[in-house]
Structure formats: structure tokens, C-alpha cells
Amino acid sequence: MQNDPLSHGLWEMTAPPAPPTSPLKGEIRADVAVVGCGYTGLAAALRLAKAGAKVVALEAVEIGFGGAGRNVGLVNAGMWLQPREIVKTLGPDYGERILSLLGEAPAEVFKLIDAHAIDCEPVRNGTLHCAVGRSGVAEIEERAEQWGERGAPVRALTAAETAARIGADVYAGSLLDMRAGTIQPLAYARGLGRAAIAAGAAIHTQSPVRSAERTGKVWTLTTDGGTVAADWIAVATDVYGGAPWPQGRREQIRLPYFSFATRPLSADLQASILPGREGCWDTKLVLSSFRFDRAGRLLFGSVGALRGTGLAVHRAWAKRALAKMFPRIENVEFEAQWYGMIGMTDDALPRFHRLAPNVVTFCGYNGRGIGPGTVFGRVLADHILGKVNESDLPLPVTEPDSPALPALKEAYYEAGAQIAHAAGAWL
Numbered sequence: 001m002q003n004d005p006l007s008h009g010l011w012e013m014t015a016p017p018a019p020p021t022s023p024l025k026g027e028i029r030a031d032v033a034v035v036g037c038g039y040t041g042l043a044a045a046l047r048l049a050k051a052g053a054k055v056v057a058l059e060a061v062e063i064g065f066g067g068a069g070r071n072v073g074l075v076n077a078g079m080w081l082q083p084r085e086i087v088k089t090l091g092p093d094y095g096e097r098i099l100s101l102l103g104e105a106p107a108e109v110f111k112l113i114d115a116h117a118i119d120c121e122p123v124r125n126g127t128l129h130c131a132v133g134r135s136g137v138a139e140i141e142e143r144a145e146q147w148g149e150r151g152a153p154v155r156a157l158t159a160a161e162t163a164a165r166i167g168a169d170v171y172a173g174s175l176l177d178m179r180a181g182t183i184q185p186l187a188y189a190r191g192l193g194r195a196a197i198a199a200g201a202a203i204h205t206q207s208p209v210r211s212a213e214r215t216g217k218v219w220t221l222t223t224d225g226g227t228v229a230a231d232w233i234a235v236a237t238d239v240y241g242g243a244p245w246p247q248g249r250r251e252q253i254r255l256p257y258f259s260f261a262t263r264p265l266s267a268d269l270q271a272s273i274l275p276g277r278e279g280c281w282d283t284k285l286v287l288s289s290f291r292f293d294r295a296g297r298l299l300f301g302s303v304g305a306l307r308g309t310g311l312a313v314h315r316a317w318a319k320r321a322l323a324k325m326f327p328r329i330e331n332v333e334f335e336a337q338w339y340g341m342i343g344m345t346d347d348a349l350p351r352f353h354r355l356a357p358n359v360v361t362f363c364g365y366n367g368r369g370i371g372p373g374t375v376f377g378r379v380l381a382d383h384i385l386g387k388v389n390e391s392d393l394p395l396p397v398t399e400p401d402s403p404a405l406p407a408l409k410e411a412y413y414e415a416g417a418q419i420a421h422a423a424g425a426w427l
Contacts, residue, residue: 001062001069006306008069009338010261010297011186016119018063019194024204024226030056032384033221033230034201035209035245038068039370040362041236042192043112043377044384049199051385056228057201058221060208064189066240067369070340072259072289072301074127074279075106075370077179080348083146089347090396097394098350101379103152105371106179112374113183116198118191120184121294127180127279130162130171136283140175153178166280167273168325174280182279182291185370212244212359219358232384235361236377238369239343245355247400248363252343253409256305256417257367259289260318261336264296265329273298273326286420288321297335298322304417306339317421342367346403350376352395360384362395 001008032048034041037059048055059065079086079102087095113122131137137156144156154177163169165176193203207223212233214220221228235241241248265273274280274292281289288302300322304314319332345351345364350372353361360383362376382388390397403409 001065005336006338007340008186009259010293010299010336011069011184011338013336014293014295015184015187015190018190019197019203021063021203021205024058024207024223024228026226028056028202028226028228030054030228030230032056032232032234033058033219033228034234034236035221036066036236036238036241037063037189037193037203037205038066038236038238039189039192039373040238040377040380041234042189042196043374044234044236044381045201045203046192046196046199047378047381048384049196049201051381053385055196055201056230057196057203058207058209058223058228059203059205062205063193063203064186067238067340067342068189068373069186070338071185071369072257072279072291072299073182073185073370074281074289074291075109075181075183076127076368077103077106077152077177077371078147079350079368079372080366082143083150086349089349094394094396099150101375101394102368102372103150103179105375106181108378109183109188109371109374110181112192112195113188116191116195118188118195120187120191122181122183123277124181125276125278126176126178127182128157128162128165129175129177130166130280130282131173132283133172137173139283140173143175147177165274165276165278167275170325171282176278180279182277183370184293188370209244214357217358231358233359234380234384235355235359236380238363238365239341245359245361247353247355248343248361250402251351251400252345252364253403253406253413254341255303255344255410255413256339257301257342258304258306258314258337258339259299259301260315260334261293261297261299262322262329263333263335265298269329270296272328286417298329302417302421303413304339304421305414306337310414310418313418313422317424320424346401350395351398351400352393353400354397
């Protein structure tokens with residue numbers, strides 16, 4: 001994608017082709033214009049088209065170009081915050097709504113995969129949130145208690161149980177969440193795009209929106225090659241967005257995250273490492289994640305950007321960390337490497353904004369893009385269709401804000417990850 005192997009790495013190497021699309025040409029009238037073709041925009045376009053609305057989706061580059069095509073592929077439930085903290089922050093009404101919606105998000109992802117026969121390597125064997133030290137154990141035990149009291153199929157595992165599932169005795173315990181799983185994330189985005197087109201939506205790639213003007217009750221979006229006039233606009237660009245609605249980008253800190261993928265491991269190694277094929281990540285501040293893909297490649301990632309000195313530093317660290325964790329993998333070689341940006345809000349919670357009359361958006365997924373992106377796209381569509389009133393949304397309507405010193409914080413996180421990895425920090 002864009003002739004840059006560091007942008008989408010393994011996912012572009014292994015995803016089925018994207019559905020045929022073309023840049024916008026000429027003038028089009030639609031009921032709804034969707035800006036951005038990641039999970040939120042495509043799920044919204046699919047839902048709207050199936051309901052009979054005339055939908056035009058505009059994507060600046062290609063389907064899944066942003067976070068949808070670069071993430072680890074963990075389909076998790078909930079958010080980073082503990083359930084009680086979410087209720088405390090949002091209040092009992094909105095807090096319980098968002099917990100219910102996001103707790104069921106993985107099920108909705110897998111339901112869409114089944115309904116539209118999306119070839120995206122779905123594995124529904126749960127995820128493991130791996131505990132580092134006593135503080136990590138306390139965290140996962142608290143999560144198990146708080147989700148368990150809501151009836152979620154989660155449980156805290158001992159160090160021995162965790163070692164048996166991972167194939168390495170390196171963590172003090174883990175939280176097994178059977179709602180969750182893994183997918184090939186770019187393949188899922190492309191599959192949603194194909195399903196949306198089949199339902200009647202029009203998708204135009206290489207069509208960045210340059211301006212937006214409202215005349216009466218109709219919005220006109222202008223691209224380099226044409227215009228779309230629509231009654232409603234769903235902005236679904238999150239942290240990769242820009243003009244004419246840069247608010248989602250401005251109110252988030254961009255945290256870089258990289259992944260490396262080994263060559264396919266031998267059958268013996270595949271049988272001894274993650275035999276249940278759970279997706280994993282740990283409780284460290286500079287966290288690590290690991291999982292398999294369908295071909296038996298072991299994916300390993302962490303915070304950091306593969307640019308400048310970061311490329312060599314993070315690659316060397318990843319090789320050392322994998323060799324320490326799984327010493328039976330001899331001479332670790334990587335077949336692919338890539339990175340992207342996670343958008344982090346000040347309170348680690350997503351947002352719903354009314355950016356202008358009939359212009360709505362969700363943003364701020366805080367590293368949980370697959371499940372939340374999918375269900376928020378559905379909610380946007382239902383709101384536009386009049387099925388969900390503003391007062392019944394899972395989040396309150398808020399005004400976009402801006403974090404303090406965003407550029408400095410972003411530079412700090414990127415440099416801090418390099419320092420940690422150069423120093424050999426892992427467990």
C-alpha cells in the first residue's frame with residue numbers, strides 16, 4: 001500500500017484483494033456520505049445500504065489504510081479501563097450502556113464475518129491478558145472480578161495455567177477472555193468493503209475530502225475529482241483524519257505501535273507455542289503482544305515506531321525478546337515488519353461528537369479499534385436512520401477537546417519506547 005512495506009506489512013502480503021474501487025468523478029447525490037473506510041465507516045456504510053439508504057463512502061487512500069490495516073488483529077471486548085472506572089467516569093447510565101455494547105462487540109464482529117463469508121482468518125479461542133509481576137496479577141484479578149460480576153466468560157489463570165497455554169513460563173498469570181479472538185485485520189476491512197458494495201453502497205478510494213459546505217439542509221463534499229451532496233455525514237477517520245474535520249486527530253495523542261512476523265514456524269514449534277491460538281498482550285506500560293497467523297507465523301509487537309533509529313532498535317529488541325521467551329526458536333528471522341498509530345484520549349474512553357448539524361462521529365478507540373469500530377459504525381448508521389435517538393446513544397454528546405502538549409507527549413512516547421527497548425527491557 002503506497003509502496004511502503006512498513007505501513008501494512010504482513011497484512012497486505014496475505015489479505016485477499018480489495019474490492020474494485022475508483023476515485024470519485026463527477027457529481028453524486030446521496031442520503032449519507034461516509035468519510036473514511038476503516039471499520040467504523042465500512043460497518044456504517046454496510047448497515048445503511050442494507051436499510052435502503054443511498055450511501056457514498058469516501059476514502060483518502062485505500063480501504064483499511066489507517067489503523068484498520070495496521071493493528072495486531074486482537075478482537076477484544078471492553079476498553080482499557082476497568083468496568084467500574086468506566087461507570088464512575090461516564091455515570092451509571094452511559095457507563096452500563098457502553099460496557100454492554102463493547103462487551104458484545106467481538107460477537108458482532110464474528111457474526112458479520114460469518115454472515116458475509118469474510119476470509120480474514122478468524123480464531124475464536126479467546127485472548128490472554130498476561131500479568132507481569134504482582135501488580136499485573138492484581139490487575140488481571142480485578143478485571144476478572146469486575147467482568148465476572150457482569151456475567152462475562154472471563155477468568156484469572158495461574159502462572160502454571162498461563163505457561164501451559166503460552167508454551168513459556170514467563171508470566172505470573174493471565175486473564176482468559178473467551179469473548180475475544182483474532183483476525184487478519186486488513187482482510188476484515190476489505191471484506192466489510194466488499195459486503196457494503198454488494199449491499200448497494202458506493203466506495204470511492206483515492207478521494208480525500210478537501211472541503212465541506214452546507215446549503216440549506218444539504219452538505220456538499222468536494223474531492224479532487226467530484227462532489228457528493230448528502231443530507232447526513234458520518235465522519236469515520238479517527239486519529240488518521242484531517243480537514244475538514246480534524247477534531248478526532250486533534251483530541252488524541254498518537255501512540256506508535258509496531259509488529260514483526262517470523263517466517264512460518266515448523267509444525268513442532270507451532271504445536272508447542274500457543275497451542276490454543278489465543279491472542280496475547282501483557283500488563284506492562286511499554287506492553288508486548290504476540291499471536292500466530294493462519295500460516296504459522298509468530299507475530300510479536302510493542303510500542304514504538306519503525307522509523308529512523310527506531311527500526312534497528314526495535315527489531316533487535318524483538319529478536320532478543322522472542323529468543324528469551326521461546327529459546328527453542330533458533331535464529332529468529334522476520335518476514336515482515338510494520339507499524340501504525342493508536343489514538344489515545346485523555347481519559348482512555350471513546351467520544352461521540354456532533355461536529356455540525358447532521359455531521360456525527362465516534363473516535364478515540366484507545367487501541368481497541370476492531371470491536372468498537374464495528375459496533376460504533378452500526379450505531380452511527382442506526383442514529384442516522386432514526387432508529388437510535390441521541391439520548392439513547394452509548395456515549396454522551398460532547399465537544400471535541402485538545403490534550404495538553406500533544407506533540408511533546410507523542411515524541412516522549414516514541415523516544416521512551418526506543419530507550420526501553422535499547423536497554424533490553426522486556427519482563
